[in-house]
Amino acid sequence: MPTQEHMKAVMQSYIDGFAAGDAAALAALFAEDAVIEDPVGNPEIHGREAIAEFYANAVASGAKLTLDAPIRGSHGSKAAMAFTVEVPGLMRIRAVDTMAFNEEGLVVRMEAFWGPEDIEM
Numbered sequence: 001m002p003t004q005e006h007m008k009a010v011m012q013s014y015i016d017g018f019a020a021g022d023a024a025a026l027a028a029l030f031a032e033d034a035v036i037e038d039p040v041g042n043p044e045i046h047g048r049e050a051i052a053e054f055y056a057n058a059v060a061s062g063a064k065l066t067l068d069a070p071i072r073g074s075h076g077s078k079a080a081m082a083f084t085v086e087v088p089g090l091m092r093i094r095a096v097d098t099m100a101f102n103e104e105g106l107v108v109r110m111e112a113f114w115g116p117e118d119i120e121m
Contacts, residue, residue, distance in 0.1 A: 001076070001077050001101075001103065002077060002101045002102075002103075002105040004073030004074070004079070005073075006101075006105050007071075007073055007074075007077075007078075007079035007099070007101055007105075008071045008073055008079060010029055010079075010099070010101070010105065010107065011071045011079055011081050011097075011099060012071065013025070013029060014026060014029060014065075014097075014099075015065045015066075015067060015081075015083065017029070017055075017059075018058070018059060018063060018064055018065045019064060019065070021059045021062075022059070023052060023055040023056040023058070023059045024052065026051075026052075026055040026058075026059070027048055027051050027052035027055055029106065029107050030048050030051050030106060030107045030108075030110075031048070031102055031104070031106040031107065031108045032047065032048050033046075033047060033048075033108070034046075034047070034048060034051060034106070034107055034108050034109065034110070035108070035109050035110075036051055036054060036109075036110045036111075036112075037109075037110070037111045037112065038054075038110065038111075038112035039095075039112045039113065039114050039115065040111050040112065040113055061087050061090070062087060062088050063085050063086065063087045064085070064086050064088075065083045065084070065085055065086075066083060066084050066086065067081060067082070067083050068082040068083055068084055068094070069081075069082045077100060077101045077102075078098055078099065078100045078101070079098070079099055079101075080096060080097065080098045080099075081096070081097055082094075082095070082096045083095060083096075083097070090121075091119055091120060091121050092119070092120040093114050093118055093119050093120075094114060094118045095112050095113060095114040095118065096112075096113040096114070097110060097111065097112050097113070098110070098111045098113070
């Protein structure tokens with residue numbers, strides 16, 4: 001099982017990947033068979049290739065993430081973070097992401113929690 005330190009470092013790398021506009025670095029955090037549900041309730045995105053495309057579109061928008069609180073670990077293989085997504089000149093989204101990790105420390109499932117009331121135009 002990955003350590004809390006590892007999970008928190010991966011989640012920080014996720015924030016840093018957005019800051020750098022590096023979709024490939026973001027996709028590399030995920031297992032080949034990973035799943036993203038962003039936001040929860042939307043259709044799931046399956047597999048690293050589709051995840052890479054998802055993040056290529058996200059970073060192309062200029063989206064940047066800022067943590068609202070420290071990244072949280074767990075006694076298991078999941079961690080969470082609260083952050084704000086800023087898309088310059090377009091919107092701000094307040095979100096919470098949870099990530100589940102495999103034995104190799106890669107993300108196998110990411111769920112983003114945000115809804116219409118969490119968006120500011």
